[in-house]
Amino acid sequence: MKRTKVKELLNSTSTLKEVLVNGWVRTFRNNQFIALNDGSTIHNIQCVVDFENTSDTILKRITTGAAISITGALVESQGAGQKYEIQVAQLSILGDSDPEKFPMQPKKHSLEFLRENAHLRVRTNVFGAIMRVRSVLSFAVHQYFQQKGFVYVTTPIITGSDAEGAGEMFRVSALPFDNTPRNEFGKVNYKEDFFGRETNLTVSGQLEGETYAMALGQIYTFGPTFRAENSNTSRHLAEFWMIEPEVAFNDLDDNMDLAEDFIKYVVNYALDHCLDDLKFLESRLMDEEKSKPQSERSDMNLIDKLHFVSNNQFKRVSYTEAIAILKNCKPNKNKKFHYIIDEWGADLQSEHERYLVEKHFKCPVILFDYPANIKAFYMRLNEDGKTVRAMDILFPGIGEIVGGSQREERFDVLVEKMKALGIDEEELWWYLDTRRFGTAVHSGFGLGFERLVLFVTGMTNIRDVIPFPRTPQNAEF
Amino acid sequence: MKRTKVKELLNSTSTLKEVLVNGWVRTFRNNQFIALNDGSTIHNIQCVVDFENTSDTILKRITTGAAISITGALVESQGAGQKYEIQVAQLSILGDSDPEKFPMQPKKHSLEFLRENAHLRVRTNVFGAIMRVRSVLSFAVHQYFQQKGFVYVTTPIITGSDAEGAGEMFRVSALPFDNTPRNEFGKVNYKEDFFGRETNLTVSGQLEGETYAMALGQIYTFGPTFRAENSNTSRHLAEFWMIEPEVAFNDLDDNMDLAEDFIKYVVNYALDHCLDDLKFLESRLMDEEKSKPQSERSDMNLIDKLHFVSNNQFKRVSYTEAIAILKNCKPNKNKKFHYIIDEWGADLQSEHERYLVEKHFKCPVILFDYPANIKAFYMRLNEDGKTVRAMDILFPGIGEIVGGSQREERFDVLVEKMKALGIDEEELWWYLDTRRFGTAVHSGFGLGFERLVLFVTGMTNIRDVIPFPRTPQNAEF
Numbered sequence: 044m045k046r047t048k049v050k051e052l053l054n055s056t057s058t059l060k061e062v063l064v065n066g067w068v069r070t071f072r073n074n075q076f077i078a079l080n081d082g083s084t085i086h087n088i089q090c091v092v093d094f095e096n097t098s099d100t101i102l103k104r105i106t107t108g109a110a111i112s113i114t115g116a117l118v119e120s121q122g123a124g125q126k127y128e129i130q131v132a133q134l135s136i137l138g139d140s141d142p143e144k145f146p147m148q149p150k151k152h153s154l155e156f157l158r159e160n161a162h163l164r165v166r167t168n169v170f171g172a173i174m175r176v177r178s179v180l181s182f183a184v185h186q187y188f189q190q191k192g193f194v195y196v197t198t199p200i201i202t203g204s205d206a207e208g209a210g211e212m213f214r215v216s217a218l219p220f221d222n223t224p225r226n227e228f229g230k231v232n233y234k235e236d237f238f239g240r241e242t243n244l245t246v247s248g249q250l251e252g253e254t255y256a257m258a259l260g261q262i263y264t265f266g267p268t269f270r271a272e273n274s275n276t277s278r279h280l281a282e283f284w285m286i287e288p289e290v291a292f293n294d295l296d297d298n299m300d301l302a303e304d305f306i307k308y309v310v311n312y313a314l315d316h317c318l319d320d321l322k323f324l325e326s327r328l329m330d331e332e333k334s335k336p337q338s339e340r341s342d343m344n345l346i347d348k349l350h351f352v353s354n355n356q357f358k359r360v361s362y363t364e365a366i367a368i369l370k371n372c373k374p375n376k377n378k379k380f381h382y383i384i385d386e387w388g389a390d391l392q393s394e395h396e397r398y399l400v401e402k403h404f405k406c407p408v409i410l411f412d413y414p415a416n417i418k419a420f421y422m423r424l425n426e427d428g429k430t431v432r433a434m435d436i437l438f439p440g441i442g443e444i445v446g447g448s449q450r451e452e453r454f455d456v457l458v459e460k461m462k463a464l465g466i467d468e469e470e471l472w473w474y475l476d477t478r479r480f481g482t483a484v485h486s487g488f489g490l491g492f493e494r495l496v497l498f499v500t501g502m503t504n505i506r507d508v509i510p511f512p513r514t515p516q517n518a519e520f
Numbered sequence: 521m522k523r524t525k526v527k528e529l530l531n532s533t534s535t536l537k538e539v540l541v542n543g544w545v546r547t548f549r550n551n552q553f554i555a556l557n558d559g560s561t562i563h564n565i566q567c568v569v570d571f572e573n574t575s576d577t578i579l580k581r582i583t584t585g586a587a588i589s590i591t592g593a594l595v596e597s598q599g600a601g602q603k604y605e606i607q608v609a610q611l612s613i614l615g616d617s618d619p620e621k622f623p624m625q626p627k628k629h630s631l632e633f634l635r636e637n638a639h640l641r642v643r644t645n646v647f648g649a650i651m652r653v654r655s656v657l658s659f660a661v662h663q664y665f666q667q668k669g670f671v672y673v674t675t676p677i678i679t680g681s682d683a684e685g686a687g688e689m690f691r692v693s694a695l696p697f698d699n700t701p702r703n704e705f706g707k708v709n710y711k712e713d714f715f716g717r718e719t720n721l722t723v724s725g726q727l728e729g730e731t732y733a734m735a736l737g738q739i740y741t742f743g744p745t746f747r748a749e750n751s752n753t754s755r756h757l758a759e760f761w762m763i764e765p766e767v768a769f770n771d772l773d774d775n776m777d778l779a780e781d782f783i784k785y786v787v788n789y790a791l792d793h794c795l796d797d798l799k800f801l802e803s804r805l806m807d808e809e810k811s812k813p814q815s816e817r818s819d820m821n822l823i824d825k826l827h828f829v830s831n832n833q834f835k836r837v838s839y840t841e842a843i844a845i846l847k848n849c850k851p852n853k854n855k856k857f858h859y860i861i862d863e864w865g866a867d868l869q870s871e872h873e874r875y876l877v878e879k880h881f882k883c884p885v886i887l888f889d890y891p892a893n894i895k896a897f898y899m900r901l902n903e904d905g906k907t908v909r910a911m912d913i914l915f916p917g918i919g920e921i922v923g924g925s926q927r928e929e930r931f932d933v934l935v936e937k938m939k940a941l942g943i944d945e946e947e948l949w950w951y952l953d954t955r956r957f958g959t960a961v962h963s964g965f966g967l968g969f970e971r972l973v974l975f976v977t978g979m980t981n982i983r984d985v986i987p988f989p990r991t992p993q994n995a996e997f
Contacts, residue, residue: 083669110958140957162954165731185658199988203996213693214693215692220691237748237758238994244677254642255642260558273714452615481544481616481617482615510676510728517716520679
């Protein structure tokens with residue numbers, strides 16, 4: 044007999060004489076009621092064991108975490124809480140789970156403990172839900188762009204280019220590490236390395252993505268990126284997934300429109316496709332916040348917050364306007380900020396971004412036209428000569444979720460900027476070719492996928508929304 | 521005015537009074553006919569310039585590769601070859617392209633030359649088509665699995681685990697490379713490295729994927745994987761994208777069914793969604809094969825070949841049967857093979873696989889039940905004690921496109937196998953946990969995405985189906 048998934052059984056429109064279901068025991072009550080889960084849904088199916096006709100040996104092996112196979116009838120449930128349940132006719136143990144040893148017992152485990160067991164935490168309700176939501180969101184990303192005619196581009200992970208200046212990089216090498224070959228100056232001789240040069244893990248696919256946008260018109264990347272920064276925070280990973288669309292002929296306004304429309308689409312897609320998991324995560328968040336002081340609790344429940352984001356326009360504010368707001372706000376005047384804003388040109392810190400989003404505007408905010416000297420070399424200089432066509436999207440509780448810009452399409456202006464910053468033209472010859480041959484206005488942005496998953500799941504530590512997080516001192520599994 | 525994409529204009533159901541189109545000049549004939557492309561389709565739109573009323577300065581700047589913006593009327597074309605064309609009312613040059621310098625001139629370039637210009641080759645018809653097909657195939661992969669309820673899992677790229685034995689690995693490090701800290705034995709002290717241990721780039725997400733399948737039931741990965749093998753062939757990349765589904769409760773037969781159904785789905789999806797590009801690639805392949813001797817040409821045109829694969833059952837043959845066929849075949853008896861097959865247990869080489877697929881069966885072949893000692897440690901041992909539940913799918917012209925197996929779910933058997941092969945149990949404690957707690961039959965496979973793209977596009981060098989290939993001595997861009 045073919046096995047049926049728990050999700051299908053729970054969604055059945057009628058009782059069924061005989062079904063086969065495989066899964067893992069979540070709980071076993073009164074020697075009679077098995078809550079069985081197979082990962083297809085947050086919900087368990089209740090399987091009722093005829094304990095009088097089942098051997099004690101078998102009953103003892105129905106423990107949390109055990110894999111079992113059941114055949115029986117799908118019948119209407121007498122109990123509250125479920126429409127259907129299975130009357131077990133046959134039960135076999137596929138794989139035992141010693142209750143003395145299985146770490147995922149049916150009780151509340153700390154998130155820290157679960158992180159140390161990243162290979163097993165997905166067997167809990169919380170992580171099953173998170174990972175299903177993550178999967179649905181990733182599909183929504185692809186679907187959004189594909190429907191609009193964007194071409195998915197996989198930019199290189201190992202890169203010979205280190206001129207982007209987006210952060211510290213990991214070195215990649217196939218040289219014998221204990222005994223590297225040296226050149227005449229006593230330095231490592233990369234000519235003998237696999238690629239015949241120094242190579243690193245990419246920090247962004249943007250520059251390569253631009254070369255593709257200038258041929259295919261609309262492209263997006265969705266792949267892993269890396270930062271060798273020693274930041275042990277709840278918002279940073281050394282390895283994370285980034286989405287980077289790039290569109291020829293789009294200016295900054297088009298870019299903001301695209302980013303806002305995109306985010307709303309994927310949030311709505313999650314609401315439409317995994318509401319059960321989101322409801323569960325909403326209740327988890329409410330539980331968690333009960334232990335916090337009122338002032339630190341969310342204003343809105345998770346699902347209300349998601350609807351709020353998808354139904355309301357993001358507030359678009361220039362950097363200059365934002366500085367004016369911040370200079371005159373209470374926490375700045377009362378010196379409650381760590382970094383006091385006293386003049387135009389200041390780099391905004393997380394505390395300022397949170398004030399704007401959470402206290403002042405109370406909605407997602409798009410800041411644009413930043414000072415040139417606090418932003419990357421490839422952003423388009425405005426006519427004022429001091430700001431660039433950059434934009435950041437700030438989200439409540441998350442901070443920066445998107446960073447983007449209209450790119451500097453003018454060859455001369457770009458080269459001058461690179462010179463001023465000491466970026467090697469030779470190194471980026473191929474990037475400059477996009478401006479040498481058929482250049483045009485174009486724009487793009489980067490969205491850190493895990494920050495999006497954080498927002499949608501209501502989790503607060505980024506290590507909990509990626510299967511096997513990579514952070515300083517942590518590369519287990 | 522909002523710009524319209526070339527693809528939409530060509531698919532228009534009526535003439536239009538005024539349209540705006542931006543793109544790059546492919547060719548400019550007779551000072552009058554611009555073939556304009558914006559990457560949305562393989563086809564160009566013809567734009568007819570009123571040269572008598574256009575300044576010579578502008579006409580001279582309409583060169584191959586230049587970015588231009590045109591407004592005008594979409595009218596029925598007088599010429600053959602297109603339904604509509606644009607009568608240019610206004611034309612502006614967005615970005616020049618010096619015909620003396622632009623490398624992508626409208627003539628036949630060698631694939632080698634184009635590889636050296638990987639950032640510009642996508643502006644040619646061939647590479648535009650390949651990259652659109654690649655994108656559509658990647659979406660088909662996600663759509664197939666998501667529709668079936670699989671959860672997309674991103675397994676780690678940087679891994680502390682090096683016990684998989686799937687190939688040589690790249691080292692990842694944030695240590696100062698010229699002057700690495702040493703321990704008391706004079707070896708590199710990885711405790712001071714970013715992750716506090718040796719880390720490498722992943723060769724496969726399978727082991728981590730298994731831990732997720734044993735919780736979520738059905739999962740798939742789709743991400744970059746790496747091999748530091750010095751193979752300069754047309755079928756190997758140091759960095760390539762791999763798809764690895766893993767399903768709890770699936771045995772090897774289910775696994776073969778899944779792989780076959782999956783491949784047919786994505787091939788059909790490409791036929792349904794990028795036929796124009798495939799037709800172009802088919803004609804490219806025919807051109808290329810004209811210069812080859814008859815015996816080396818394909819039996820079928822590209823599109824016929826794709827239909828053939830999607831319409832015919834793959835032939836399933838045990839390793840033992842395959843050896844019998846090979847032992848008695850002409851090239852073996854006449855010693856035409858490099859490696860003569862004379863007994864059961866031989867590892868099959870590419871020449872043998874090609875014989876089976878291209879000469880003997882003339883269709884995709886699934887080989888299964890291989891000798892244990894030529895396959896990986898995690899494959900399930902058969903009752904015969906000498907073969908494992910492995911399967912490889914072999915494709916004409918490509919060779920191995922899928923490798924998979926039913927996994928050894930029995931803790932004791934697995935540990936014994938690991939011991940025999942000297943694989944450290946301590947290192948893989950987390951992998952063994954899947955067998956310690958609630959183990960069950962499960963199976964999965966890996967498909968090298970670029971090999972699939974090779975097959976579907978009819979290209980013959982794997983460096984031509986990934987945007988920026990990584991191979992020995994090559995990490996430019």
